[in-house]
Amino acid sequence: MDAEALRQAVEHAGLAAAGIGFLAGLAFSFNPVALASIPVSLAYVTRGRDKSQALLFGVMFILGMILTHVVLGLIAGLGGKWAAEVTGRGWGLFLGRLLIALGLMRAGWLRITLP
Numbered sequence: 495m496d497a498e499a500l501r502q503a504v505e506h507a508g509l510a511a512a513g514i515g516f517l518a519g520l521a522f523s524f525n526p527v528a529l530a531s532i533p534v535s536l537a538y539v540t541r542g543r544d545k546s547q548a549l550l551f552g553v554m555f556i557l558g559m560i561l562t563h564v565v566l567g568l569i570a571g572l573g574g575k576w577a578a579e580v581t582g583r584g585w586g587l588f589l590g591r592l593l594i595a596l597g598l599m600r601a602g603w604l605r606i607t608l609p
Contacts, residue, residue, distance in 0.1 A: 516564060532559075 598604035
């Protein structure tokens with residue numbers, strides 16, 4: 495899939511955009527803390543139940559996590575779109591440079607002494 499097709503899919507906000515957003519959110523939601531907490535939470539939800547009920551509760555738990563990620567991602571995306579429309583391109587250019595400078599300061603490659 496080329497960049498132009500991806501842009502058009504997202505602009506039209508159809509089923510393809512929802513699928514792409516879902517897969518991107520799923521890929522970026524994996525981090526060590528989240529991955530380590532899933533088995534613990536799943537064990538708590540399914541403990542002391544027979545096999546079919548544990549499977550049902552496990553599937554409901556995972557679907558609830560996925561739905562939560564989708565809703566929060568949708569809220570974040572709409573909030574970002576709104577902020578971009580309100581502030582315009584000029585603010586983004588300023589904020590981008592500021593974040594790059596802060597990243598360089600964090601890595602120790604840039605030192606700015608404050609008065």
